[in-house]
Amino acid sequence: MTETNDQLWKAQPGEPEPLEELVKTGGHPVGLDVGTSKVVSARRGGKDVACAVQLNAFIPVPYSPVTERTIQQQSEIHHFRDGDNIVIFGSATERFANMFNAETHRTMADGLINPSEKLAWPVLEQILRTLVPKPRAANEVLAFSVPAAPPGKEAQLTYHEATLRKHLQAGGYRAMAINEGLAVIFSELEDHNFTGIGVSCGGGMCNATLAFLSIPSIMVSVPKAGDFIDRAVGEAVGEHATRVKAIKEEGLDLTRAPRDKLEKALHIYYEDVVETLVDTMRRETSRAENLPKTDRALPIVLAGGTAKPRGFRELFERTLRGRKFPVEISEIRMAADPLTSTARGAHIAAMFEK
């Protein structure tokens, strides 16, 4: 592909820069997507923006010297000792979960730090350490994503945001939070002058933001997303949620008729998530009183791991067109890279604040 000037800032297709390379070299603003399922960092690496991904999960395994030695021999397994357990975290977690036929633990639930998980914060700190390098200069800017306040959970969001900010500031960054949907708009709707609707469907929640010229007018979140689908499908068909997730990520195709009970359940719960999200967006947009006066039709861009299955865009469009949406929509499209677009948008915000 020939690179043009306006593409330079976008992540190029191909292999992402190795994690270690990113962590070694500080000195640039950082964008961080702190998601329930994955944590993604974005930084300028040469001409491009390079992203690194870490699974935001962990699994404690019983400590024994043999186990510890075995784990230590494999450099890609991140771990630490916690009393009688060895806590394995990050991308290796799923492998161990399948090995032990156990569920992975999550540091976050419904988009926020998991209040019922004792190890949530210690593990999340470790995960962030693998992705965020020490800054070279004082007050280097780091922008991290936060969800819109879920109804009734404003206080929990305050705690979540403040905890992350303090941790990152203690590491030497000038940390600032950015709404997740707005970050998607920054990374994907630059051609529309940052005007449109950014939707991020992650593990714990779906976030949607309507912005005009980069200023958010409506921000919503619904606590139904990938984890909800995994859990609900698991309960319906008697499978572990971790296993459902693996099958889902292997190549679910929502355009194709379901072939078995599990796929049928996946279709049903995907539809449920999209309907809930679209209804919430519609309701909040109808209620909004301070929308700028514009006749312009707005684009919608879909991002996040839960939006990745084939046919998700069509399902979203069908659901949206089936309801009377209060704002005219020009197009609905997928993000260039749904997994990293929030982090890349946060990176743009960090560069702007630099």
Next chain:
Amino acid sequence: MRPPRVFGLRPDPIAEIEERCRTIRDPVKKLRYVRRSLQRYESLDERFQAVPLAPVRWALYRMSRVDRARALFSPNPNGALNAPPHRPSAVAPRVRQAANWAAALLVVAAGLALASYPRSQPNDAPAPGVTPVAEHLPATQATLPPRGVWLVDSGEDFELYSNGLRIDTTYAIAGEPRRYRVFSIDGGMEPEVFDRPIGLVYHTSESDIWPLEESYNEKLQDSSQNLLRYLRRRHVYHYLIDRFGQAFRVVEEADRADHAGMSIWRSGERIWLNLNGPTIGVSFETRWEGGRALPITQAQLESGRRLTDYLRDKWSIAPDMCVTHGLISVNARRHLIGHHVDWARGFPFEAYGLPDLYQRRAPAVELFGFGYDEPFLEVMGGEPWAGVREAEDRLETEALSTGRTVEDVRRERSELYDRWLAEQTRDAEESAERARADPARIARGR
């Protein structure tokens, strides 16, 4: 790239930002340009708001059009809970100097401009410290319900009534069916569902205003037509009264239009939340700036009075259900009154034969413990309407008599509001869901 010029009679500053943005390739530079331009507009808007003379303010807004960008002025542009510190004024010293010079020149010019303004200023000298909001209109006999307004003639695009009211129906459009519930003080949401309007809400259109002079005829008419087209597209208001006093129907009276937003009102034991369902919206074409309406003409007020009489007669609307938007509008999330402040003071209730509802205890304060913030007080000239103070007294009395703090009473009331609002929202959603599932019902329009 330099931010756009702030003066120069251009049609739309937002369009100008957008146009220039198209030439910027780098997203960070583009974001920087957009945000700085908006900061600059916001900074200018703050300065203009502080200009004491309305004609000067008007001229500054006409030249800069920064008011069009107001919906994009945000203290929290990143959408996080903890907003970044507000940046210092983005207006460069040279620009600031230019703006100050322009303002100074305009103050001088205002002397001349004032000569053409008296036509639209009140006839009576205003009382010291009180800014008049509308021309004088003689009162009619208070609170007498109007009787016998009938249709005299009608055509494809007009209706003429016996009280002289002429309604232009060129822009009339059907809206969504009305459907609303009522709350009672003791019993909460009542089971009955209503679909008839039972009240009026008076608004100002917040649109651009040209001087009411013969030389501006074309501009005056164009801006009204543009406004009507916009209102029709968005189903906003049932009626608009233009600067010449012409009444235009927008959304059919029997249907629901968007106009009241989050709002609270009470009559006797009955309480309404969000008054789009139960009320008809009547808007006067003008703008409410810095707590003052730009001059509303006698023709507009007279037309509004005739329209009020017709609507009250047709729908049997009680006098205490004819309210202004400023009196009912609330910020539901922050539990504040005065979310919109159009006609938050100065509506000529007496001249319309209506009780002065500014004296009525504010239901949002009395029943639900709502408060208000500094910007609201600034707009109100330091003092809310009398009914707010009276409602606050009630809260204090209750707190004293029950041995609690006023804050405790307010919190308890706010929680009641949140519960009621959630109940009403759930009910509306379930009804919409049922309507979607029942095509026959949709076909019937209910």
